[in-house]
Amino acid sequence: MINFAKFEIIGRIGEIDARPKVTLLSVCANYRRKGDDNEWQEDSHWNRVSVFSEGQRKHIADRAQVGDLVRIAGRLKDNSYERDGATHYTTDRIVEEFGILAAKGMPG
Template identity: 80%
Template sequence: MINFAKFEIIGRIGEIDAKPKVTNVSVCANYRRRGEGDEWIEDSYWNRVVIFSEGQRKYIEERVHVGDLVRVAGRLRDSSYERDGTTHYTTDRIVEEFGVLAPKSA
């Protein structure tokens, strides 16, 4: 049996940070919840995803812009690191699928 942890996000791009071997993208997803009474409130949550694939990184560099509506899917990886004697824990969202659903102007 194969075990896995996956994620899928549909949202708008807020930031693209391309570095020499990795690209980080912030994607905003909106969640609805009930507020006081019967009022619905939209909560926005920024998800940071990481792209290692050279082909996907090139696609993002050439065709993707802040504000575009995208679908991002991939796997989750927990990791930790030490800084100043303190252990910090992170969950990385590693992109396996990336596509633009609509440009910002749509």
């Protein structure tokens, strides 16, 4: 049996950071929760994902823009690194699937 850790995000792109070997995206997902006054409120959460696939990176460069509604899915990977004598732990979101659901300004 294969074991895996996956994620899926549907949200709007807030930032596109194209680097030489990776494209980093910030995607905002909105949740609804009841506040202290028992009224429903939007609870926004920013997710940073990493795109390594050349085909997906080209598609993002050619077609995606800040504000687009997207669906992103992929795998989770835990990492650690040393800085200034301290160990820092991260959970990376590696994109395996990317699709634009609605262009900026379109309802979605």
